[in-house]
Amino acid sequence: MKKQCVDNPNDLDWVVFWQDLLKDKENKDWDKAAEGFYKRSKRDDYQNNLLSRLVLSKDDTVLDVGCGEGSITIPIAKKVKSVTGIDSSKKMLEFLNRRAQDNGLDNIQTILRPIEEIRYDEIGDYDVVVASRSLNGIIPIEETIAELNDIANKYVFLTVFGPNDRKLVKDFEASIGNDTNSFPHYNYLFNILFNMGIYPNIERFDLTDTPRYDNIEDVMNNGKFRIDLMSDDEKVKLREYLENAMIKDPETGKLYSKLDTTDWMLFWWKKEKE
Ligand SMILES: C[S@@+](CC[C@H](N)C(=O)[O-])C[C@H]1O[C@@H](n2cnc3c(N)ncnc32)[C@H](O)[C@@H]1O
Incomplete structure (x- = not known):
């Protein structure tokens, strides 16, 4: 039997476990990745899975955190009053603005800023906050979620890696002897939220379309x-x-x-x- 290190599992500080896994990860150069993301933005059914679950009204204002080149931002903007996309990659935001123009949308604003520096006091409130595929590498996760929660008037939607993500990549890394040290699993995030007094609904998108x-x-x-x-x-x-x-x-x-x-x-x- 494994040794228990605490009497009450709710005393575990999941933030420390989360941060421990991230501390040695090098930052991805998202500017370099931007064009590739832009070109292959609809490779699987992720967008439909997410969009069909967002609760949006036509008068809503939406904050899209780590918006990237807009594969989520653009379809959201077509359904709501306005969207603000925040990202730390200038190139990603350039592609997003290009996409907005191509789609004839004038209700998208962009802010060039790290997610870790988003503050309710500076950007104010939005009806809905979406952080799609952008929080896995955020080290001050608790503070960041607290800000996003303050910003949202109605709903918060976040997505993070599922347990079966990137098996091919991990298999390749293992085959060449690289460390396959992965990102914190989603149960870390659940426990962090729980300890913050946030009790989320959780759903898994299993994108079976190989x-x-x-x-x-x-x-x-x-x-x-x-x-x-x-x-x-x-x-x-x-x-x-x-x-x-x-x-x-x-x-x-x-x-x-x-x-x-x-x-x-x-x-x-x-x-x-x-
Ligand atoms: C995997 S992409 C997701 C883009 C989009 N939300 C989607 O689901 O298609 C991750 C995005 O988050 C941004 N990002 C990652 N870490 C960030 C950080 N610390 N601050 C701001 N943006 C960040 C990247 O620049 C990139 O555009």
């Missing part, structure tokens, strides 16, 4: 491998790994792998009236 690729290049550039940050030697190893790991669909000739899974956990709650 992506299909035209060729190995296409797989390498799917965004999950952070290829922009790899050395030439790592790229060679990745290619070799994928040549073995990917299966050719005999009917279409496209490549796929059962390990190429993605799942996301949605946390959402209705704001308690004070």
Whole structure:
């Protein structure tokens, strides 16, 4: 039996566990990733899964935290009064603004700022706060969520990695002897919220649609491998790994792998009236 380190499990400080897993992670260069995100923004069914669950009214104001190139921001903007997208990547915001223009939308504002520096006192309140796929790497997670919770008048929606995310990437990393130290699991976030007095609804999006690729290049550039940050030697190893790991669909000739899974956990709650 494992030794218990506390009498009451609710005394565990989940924030410390969360931060411990993140402390040695290098920051991703999101500017470098922006164009790739922009080009392949609709590779799976994530957007539909999220959008169908957001509670939005046409008069709502929405804060989109870590909005990126707008794959969520744009469809939200079509349903509500206005959206403010916050992101620390200038390039991501440039792509978002380009997308807004292409869609003839004039109800999107952008703020260039780290998520960790969002303050209710500075940006005020919004009806709905959405943080889609942007909180996994945030170290001051408790303070950040407290601010987002203060900002929201009606609802907060957050998504973080699910337990089956990025299996192919982890398998590759393990095959070349790299540390596959992963991000904190979603149960950490649940416990952090619980200890903050926030009792969220939780739902898992299991994106069963395994992506299909035209060729190995296409797989390498799917965004999950952070290829922009790899050395030439790592790229060679990745290619070799994928040549073995990917299966050719005999009917279409496209490549796929059962390990190429993605799942996301949605946390959402209705704001308690004070
Ligand atoms: C995986 S993308 C998600 C984009 C979009 N929300 C979506 O779901 O499609 C993560 C985004 O969060 C932004 N991001 C990550 N960490 C951030 C931080 N600490 N401060 C501000 N933005 C951050 C990145 O620049 C990137 O645009």
